[in-house]
Amino acid sequence: MKCPFCGYTESKVMDSRVSRDGSAIRRRRECLDCGRRFTTYEYIEEILPTVVKTDGRREAFDRNKIRSGIRKACQKRPISTESIESLVAEVERFCQEYSGEEISSSSIGEKVMQVLKDLDAVAYVRFASVYRQFRDVKDFLEELKEFQDGKKEDGS
Structure with missing residues (x-):
């Protein structure tokens, strides 16, 4: 996953949760280069x-x-x-x-x-x-x- 702040491609998942409606997984990530945190959502491809x-x-x-x-x-x-x-x-x-x-x-x-x-x-x-x-x-x-x-x- 590419960091939206520095563009580095390596990050670690800090926390994962299923969305309220159950259609996605929300992940808090931390960039392994700049250390900033960001959120991604994972969806089933339909x-x-x-x-x-x-x-x-x-x-x-x-x-x-x-x-x-x-x-x-x-x-x-x-x-x-x-x-x-x-x-x-x-x-x-x-x-x-x-x-x-x-x-x-x-x-x-x-x-x-x-x-x-x-x-x-x-x-x-x-x-x-x-x-x-x-x-x-x-x-x-x-x-x-x-x-x-x-x-x-x-x-x-």
């Missing part, structure tokens, strides 16, 4: 559908793209790394359970918005503003109104 982009291009599912988008939306919010990893795992499970060989990027984006909506309103709106490419304040306000109306229906 066959995932090919992602069909809006322009028709096809590419392999990339868990890191999901994580990156969720992290950006959750920036400066009181959301733990563990919660973000749990959301990423939920979106990945959604894709694994999809019954086709291909899944649209819009289906994945809608799932990300769904899980963010349940976690944090600000993160949801941030992701929606990028994902739905709001053209102006009116689009933004319409999304907020739909969000508020949805919360009223849920009783929140």
